[in-house]
Amino acid sequence: MKKAPTIRDVAAAAGVSVAVVSRVLNDGSGPVAPDTRSKVVATIEELGFRPRAAARSLSSGAAVIGLMVTDLENPFFARLAGRVAWEARANDSQVMLMTTHEDPYLERDLLERLRDRSVTGIIATPTGANIDAWRRLLDLGVSVTFVDRSIPDLPIDAVRIDNVDSAFTATDHLVRLGHTRIGIVSGPTTTTTGSERIEGYRRALAGAGIPLRNELVHAVPFRGESGGDAVGALLSLHPAPTALVVANTAQVRNALRRLLQSGLRLPDDLSVVVFDDNPWTELTSPPLSVVRPPVDMLAVHAVELVTSRVRGNVPEAPRTLSVSADFVARASTAPLVPTGELS
Numbered sequence: 001m002k003k004a005p006t007i008r009d010v011a012a013a014a015g016v017s018v019a020v021v022s023r024v025l026n027d028g029s030g031p032v033a034p035d036t037r038s039k040v041v042a043t044i045e046e047l048g049f050r051p052r053a054a055a056r057s058l059s060s061g062a063a064v065i066g067l068m069v070t071d072l073e074n075p076f077f078a079r080l081a082g083r084v085a086w087e088a089r090a091n092d093s094q095v096m097l098m099t100t101h102e103d104p105y106l107e108r109d110l111l112e113r114l115r116d117r118s119v120t121g122i123i124a125t126p127t128g129a130n131i132d133a134w135r136r137l138l139d140l141g142v143s144v145t146f147v148d149r150s151i152p153d154l155p156i157d158a159v160r161i162d163n164v165d166s167a168f169t170a171t172d173h174l175v176r177l178g179h180t181r182i183g184i185v186s187g188p189t190t191t192t193t194g195s196e197r198i199e200g201y202r203r204a205l206a207g208a209g210i211p212l213r214n215e216l217v218h219a220v221p222f223r224g225e226s227g228g229d230a231v232g233a234l235l236s237l238h239p240a241p242t243a244l245v246v247a248n249t250a251q252v253r254n255a256l257r258r259l260l261q262s263g264l265r266l267p268d269d270l271s272v273v274v275f276d277d278n279p280w281t282e283l284t285s286p287p288l289s290v291v292r293p294p295v296d297m298l299a300v301h302a303v304e305l306v307t308s309r310v311r312g313n314v315p316e317a318p319r320t321l322s323v324s325a326d327f328v329a330r331a332s333t334a335p336l337v338p339t340g341e342l343s
Helices: 007-014 018-025 034-047 053-060 075-090 104-115 131-139 163-176 192-207 226-235 249-262 295-311
Strands: 063-069 093-099 121-124 143-147 157-161 182-186 217-219 243-246 271-275 289-292 320-323 326-328
Touching (some): 007 034, 018 034, 063 104, 075 093, 075 249, 121 295, 143 295, 157 295, 163 182, 163 192, 163 243, 163 271, 163 326, 192 217, 226 243
Parallel strands (some): 063 121, 157 320, 182 243, 271 289
Antiparallel strands (some): 289 326
8 A cells, every 4th residue: 555645745845844834734824935835735736645634723723632641640740631731722722631551552552543533733751662653643744742751863842851950959969968878769761751860860979979889779660569669679778878869750659658668767767859749748747858840831831832833833853842840858858967877
């Protein structure tokens, strides 16, 4: 079966950019010279290209954005989904919500389904797999924006937290309190969030002249109970860490449950910083020091990027926006007291 022509095929045959073809398809979205418009229209007819109805719907206010997040049991993604839906409505758009449960096979199936749906664009938190499926969507002219994570080498717009800086700040806070044996529980290194937060941790240690100890670094899945297992492994070390960064938002509750079961007192026995901020993190005893992700800004920029891309109002080259997280020091971290150090 002959492959259906894509918007990129039209652009190449007409000798123009994809953005120009998009402006022709979405009349009123940007200026196009009359001769160029005629050439693009003729190329569309010649190739038999059939533009997606969804790509034209944004200008009429009937847009549908596919939102693909990993797990709504993770409070971070639940808040992100709610805010994206809010921002989409403000842009006269609706959201079609899907979850992958961190499963690459389910993600691939959902991407195949999206190819047949009338979505204007897609906002997604990728698992890190299915690069070929993401490329096919791009070839079909679907506008995609990654949020929170990205996939290196894919030409896709992305809005991300500055993970390296966030993990550096959290770790440096503990270093400045006198801690040198600092553990970290992060996400899988196959994801940008996991690998970059470990990199920020490593840089903070290196800046203080503290050697990196592999036994203090745990990269664990986002789903399951592995956060608690990682904390158990850290506490079994001799000597055990005196401070901990839980940089895997999905595993914060599992990690804290294991700490509670251990009978350790925070911050007397262990100083702790967690990524993500929920109402309960301030109500625990003691209140938790946190890295607070900028959920609102992630949603605002993601919706703006994907709608701008559909309208053809941005350069063809992909854009990556980085937003900073806030660090909030509370009572779960304290200066290291040598006599109270675990041994």
